[in-house]
Amino acid sequence: MTDAVTLDGEGPIGEFDEKRAENAVRELLIAVGEDPDREGLRETPARVARAYREIFAGLWQQPEDVLTTTFDLGHDEMVLVKDIEVFSTCEHHLVPFRGVAHVGYIPSANGKITGLSKLARLVDVYARRPQVQERLTTQVADSLMEILEPRGVIVVVECEHMCMSMRGIRKPGAKTITSAVRGQLRDAATRNEAMSLIMAR
Numbered sequence: 001m002t003d004a005v006t007l008d009g010e011g012p013i014g015e016f017d018e019k020r021a022e023n024a025v026r027e028l029l030i031a032v033g034e035d036p037d038r039e040g041l042r043e044t045p046a047r048v049a050r051a052y053r054e055i056f057a058g059l060w061q062q063p064e065d066v067l068t069t070t071f072d073l074g075h076d077e078m079v080l081v082k083d084i085e086v087f088s089t090c091e092h093h094l095v096p097f098r099g100v101a102h103v104g105y106i107p108s109a110n111g112k113i114t115g116l117s118k119l120a121r122l123v124d125v126y127a128r129r130p131q132v133q134e135r136l137t138t139q140v141a142d143s144l145m146e147i148l149e150p151r152g153v154i155v156v157v158e159c160e161h162m163c164m165s166m167r168g169i170r171k172p173g174a175k176t177i178t179s180a181v182r183g184q185l186r187d188a189a190t191r192n193e194a195m196s197l198i199m200a201r
């Protein structure tokens with residue numbers, strides 16, 4: 001865990017205050033017309049506060065905390081991990097959005113690569129924050145570029161937003177697809193190769 005960063009969407013601006021979260025949930029229950037002291041709800045504020053600690057755990061992590069293991073394998077061709085499960089929280093409505101992320105990169109000329117699981121961990125660092133899908137996508141791409149110094153990166157995220165399914169416009173099944181492409185993966189041929197691997201089922 002590293003220190004707080006205060007840029008918009010870049011990290012926490014204070015400590016996680018579980019008691020405060022608990023009080024806020026209690027207030028919210030009262031505000032919507034519920035009785036937080038009834039049997040079934042008595043433990044709910046504390047439970048929700050603990051759940052938020054987990055759901056927003058990425059606020060307390062930085063990409064360099066998870067992209068720790070790097071090896072020089074001399075492999076300088078594309079590495080792509082697809083269908084990484086994403087659970088995140090829309091910062092507009094504080095309801096979930098979920099789907100998959102595909103993360104690929106072309107290692108630096110000296111073949112500096114990271115463990116495959118680290119790419120999924122990196123997605124989690126940014127997904128476990130109040131988010132918008134576009135920022136999640138660019139943060140994963142930019143942090144990979146910065147830390148691994150690869151020749152290129154591609155990140156594609158496909159999610160369904162509960163704020164569009166269970167409320168508001170109510171269009172369950174609508175998928176939002178965002179991508180961020182950096183370096184050599186901007187070249188049409190390389191990008192097409194990555195996209196065909198991503199799209200292949």
Ligand SMILES: Nc1nc2c(ncn2[C@@H]2O[C@H](COP(=O)(O)OP(=O)(O)OP(=O)(O)O)[C@@H](O)[C@H]2O)c(=O)[nH]1
Pocket residue numbers: 090091092131132133134161163164167168169
């Ligand atoms: N670009 C982007 N928009 C998002 C994301 N998650 C939710 N939104 C949108 O954020 C917008 C917020 O719009 P507002 O008009 O302020 O809120 P609202 O009245 O609740 O909007 P509706 O959802 O249309 O009912 C909505 O259009 C959401 O669909 C995201 O990850 N990226």
Ligand SMILES: [Zn+2]
Pocket residue numbers: 090091092093094095161163164
């Ligand atoms: Zn939303």
